[in-house]
Amino acid sequence: MPPVLELRGITKSFPGVLANDSIDLSVEKGKILALLGENGAGKTTLMNILYGLYKPDKGRILVNGEEVTIHGPNDAIARGIGMVHQHFMLIPVMTATENVMLGVEPIRNGIFLDKAKVAKRIREISKQYDLDVDPNAYIGDLPVGAQQRVEIIKVLYREADILILDEPTAVLTPQEVEGLFKVLRSLIAHGKSVIFITHKLKEVLAIADHITVLRSGRVVGVVEAKDASQEKLATMMVGRDVNLVVKKKLASPKEVVLSVKNLHVRDERQNITVSGASFEVHAGEVLGIAGVQGNGQTELVYALTGLAPMMSGEVSIAGRPVRHSTPRNILERGVAHIPEDRQRHGLILSFPVHDNMVLCTYYKRPYAKGPVLQQKVIIESAGKLVEQFDVRTPSVYVPASTLSGGNQQKVIVAREFSRPIKLLIASQPTRGLDVGSIEYIHSRIIEKRDEGTAVLLVSPELDEIIALSDRIAVMYKGQIVDIMPAAKVNRSYLGLLMAGVKPSEALEAAPANGKETEVERVF
């Protein structure tokens, strides 16, 4: 029997970039193929070709051994190819049923929508594949894991046989990931096939049958999951040996630098997103805040850095209270901030690299004398930072927008680390970066810690939190539910807390042997 899906020699180039270079790939019926690669390896381009969003320059697509041309998503669906996007394409104010039938609405008696029919079919699908979803629930009320199940049902409702899941675990708690894997197993048991796109090695080994590794637009390896190991995959993915462990000494925490007591914050829509958070960060330690995205971490960081007002509570930095402080007040007290969204907050993309390097200090000597900018000094110091922090850029004159994500992040890190700081607030410092940059940024953060800087690390990537932190706090629905030393952390206990289970219950539910302290890199 031919493979259900086969790509042969797919090549796609964009001006200046060869995104896909004669890629071969095949998916067998009832199997899970993991497509592994770093950001920018060409995974997304390949899937967009498969989904008909791009036209390949060369190459053939075969479905069930028959050559096809795919002109767009509708074409792809007609051939039984369905895609679950990383960012869900759901409408929060509609029910699961309404979302599922969007675009393929069945009509009753000529003019009426036949919702009942859809709901019935959803229940059937739910039952068949173990996809627990209430057809009448509003999407906005559902947790992320359930929203993802709705997305999967959407694809199954359209009779897809091949499901493409793009980074499906990025937004899930460890428990939800387990749930997703269960669903995937039941899908293949029913003869569906799955392409699972990811950069996380552990998941690949846990779920995939076959693994295709992409690097720089090329297939660099095709392996069976049972023959693979994390180290081997990492080496293939990155192209060199990778240091899987963050080397760090035991922390030697000193005085309290950041103290937060009973902090409440409202977001732009006036929802209370941080409700009574309390914690302390000491000089020379990393406090990691774990939690699923959207539990108030963003607003917490905004409030601490002056980007959003505090509602109530007390925050003090280096012993001095912070209240109604502007971002500049806070910056000038020795706070560095690696923002969550580097393109929105961290950089002025249209400005040259050298101007971005002085974004927070441009008004100070030696970068300005009175109101006059000292261009020469700025450019010289930027040149030094570029070298020191290994920013790959043709020159300091090019706009920051032309740099790759990793190098943009390095510009921010260089800027924030180059001034004297007491507190570093790093919000998802390695989001979307390649392994090399992640390694680099992690070691710089630990270096800062060892110099005696207090570090507050916020990240939804549990691996990153465990790898870097000395103490770990878990944030759920705007509250810090527990703080524990990283040395004796238990993954499943953390996962349960992130999912909203109370600490006392979580302690019972989590396996007691759990001194699982494998410190690993995040991929």
Added chain:
Amino acid sequence: MNTKSLPTNPETASQQQPQAPAKQPKRGSKLLQTILIPVLAVLTGFIIGAIVIALSNDAVIAAYRNFFHAPWAAVAATWNAIAQAYGALFYGSFGSITEIYHGLQSYIATGDSKAILKAIYPFAESLTAVTPYILAGLAVAVGFKCGLFNIGAEGQFGIGALCSAFVGYSLHGLPWYIHLPLALLAGAAGGALWGAIPGYLKGLTGAHEVVNTIMMNYISFLLSDWLLNGPMKARGFRPLTPVIDNSAMLPRFFPDPIRLNWGFILALVVAVAVYWFLFKTTVGFEIRAVGANPDGARYAGMNIVKNFVIAMTLSGALAGLAGATQVLGVDHWVGQGFSAGYGFDSIAIALLGQSHPLGVVLAAFLWGTLRSGATNMQLAAGVPIEIISIIQGLVIVFVAAPAVIRWIYRIRAIRTETTVLTRGWGK
């Protein structure tokens, strides 16, 4: 390159993985990209203008009726019509080099300046027309640099003109070196006030500057109507201010009727100053940062509200100064409908000049010369003045929609950040 084989040695593998090989445009090509679109937009505007000229010419139409008998006559007629119109336009804008040469000769030989003055009249008048366009164009450009769309240059221009006229005619007996700067300052201050109000409203309440500057325009129009018919009206029937004192006038370079004056030099100096301010000072840095990415600017500790107010105040001051130079250098009094679209044209100039001071000067030059040559085109070639408006309109359409120009000339877009001219509501 070993495209197929799997890298067995991680060392070599890492070497053959270059970090995004120089796909960035170089500095020079970025400059080319910046000026390419405006230049092609102007060129295309003239080409389409030529087609309109040909189509609206009776002789050309008649020649085409007879196309199959005399095809070359039709082509020749087309060519003649276009050449005549654009020739007259050029002559109206720049004069003729031979006339200037002969004029200069006779001046040197006989000391008679009549011929040379007549010869340079067109060009001098063009420069006179360019002056307010430079200043008002800079005004709008400064707003754009901060992400603000100052549609109020028209009103700020009018208020600036009234303020400088008031100082010009109401104070007497001052030496010129006090009276003239005072009148100029008054114009700038009036415009600054008119710009600062929408700036404050934007900063404090988020009220959109487009709406508020339009409202300020209406206030300015009606206020000046009232002032010109009441408190500021000179004796007589017409709604005009009195003529300003000699001591407040911007000195002219040549005797009447050439009106070219020191205002032109002032405008050039101001353009250099604005460039310096925007690109070499910390305040200019902040304004540009706020314009390019307000979230990033806030993160970096910049005060958004402060920068909105500074940018709008400066913008208004420049537009007010434009009005002042027009009163003090050219007209010497203010009448109804004085601003005459200078403020609105300046939006086009800032767009065409890509909000860069040098670009603004060049765009203002184009606008001023077109306007001043148009009269001669109508007189000498019988082509209606409106053709100029058509050309200008087309140029703006093409500058505002660069995709059209890219499509016409098959230019591939380089992926650079597009400049943000203005932002949406609220936030």
